[in-house]
Amino acid sequence: xxxxxxxxxxxxxxxxxKEYLQTLGLKNGDQIVYYGCVGTxxxxxxxxxxxxxxxxxxxxxxxxxxxxxxxxxxxxxxxxMQVSGGPAQLNPKVLVFMGGLAMPNMPVTKExxxxxxxxxxxxxxxxxxxxxxxxxxxxxDEVSFDMMIDATIDPVTVTWMD
Numbered sequence: 001x002x003x004x005x006x007x008x009x010x011x012x013x014x015x016x017x018k019e020y021l022q023t024l025g026l027k028n029g030d031q032i033v034y035y036g037c038v039g040t041x042x043x044x045x046x047x048x049x050x051x052x053x054x055x056x057x058x059x060x061x062x063x064x065x066x067x068x069x070x071x072x073x074x075x076x077x078x079x080x081m082q083v084s085g086g087p088a089q090l091n092p093k094v095l096v097f098m099g100g101l102a103m104p105n106m107p108v109t110k111e112x113x114x115x116x117x118x119x120x121x122x123x124x125x126x127x128x129x130x131x132x133x134x135x136x137x138x139x140x141d142e143v144s145f146d147m148m149i150d151a152t153i154d155p156v157t158v159t160w161m162d
Contacts, residue, residue, distance in 0.1 A: 013128070013151050014051035020147045021052055021094065024124060028056040031091050033070070035116075036098030037106065038063045042083055044098060048128065049073045049081035060088040064101065064108055065116055092123045097145075099129025102137035110142040117143065 007016060021032070032052070034045040042061065049059045059073035061083040072085025095117060101108045117125050127134050127148040134140055134148065 010047070013149055014048065017048055017126070017128070017149060018051045018055070020126070021055060021057075024094070026055060026057055026093060029058050030093040031058045031060060032094040032096060033060045033062055033090060033092040034073075034096045034098065035062045035065055035101060037100035037103070041098040041100040044128065045096075046073065046081045046083065048096070053081060058088075060090065060092075064106075065112055092120050094124045094126060095120055096126045096128060097143070099127070099133035102129065102133045102139055110137065110139040113139065114142045
């Protein structure tokens with residue numbers, strides 16, 4: 001059965017994410033691996049990581065899909081969760097794909113993502129995107145997400161002072 005709910009604002013992204021992970025019965029140290037674009041996805045990954053820090057998973061960031069560059073996400077005092085740890089060995093219980101990977105001109109295809117999920121068979125698959133990016137990129141016909149968060153940033157209001 002498919003369940004679809006609508007939330008608002010940043011807590012509408014973070015709370016359902018944490019609630020879903022809690023339902024998985026993860027143990028301390030179970031690994032969650034985030035795949036995303038360097039720079040643009042990283043702050044969102046770190047925000048998701050903060051939301052679940054109390055669950056005590058091992059969290060890892062992988063730039064694009066290059067698992068040889070995996071880095072741990074660590075708690076930094078007075079800052080929050082940061083991609084700052086050394087290399088990480090991967091044994092994921094959860095794979096989180098960020099929507100930036102599906103943006104035009106990214107060197108990642110939906111077929112690449114599908115193959116990666118098959119390599120890590122048994123891991124839960126989560127997608128986090130904005131503005132229906134997975135749908136627009138046609139990923140939903142290839143990648144089977146156990147949970148998908150699709151947030152909208154609209155409107156964006158900018159005020160300039162003269």
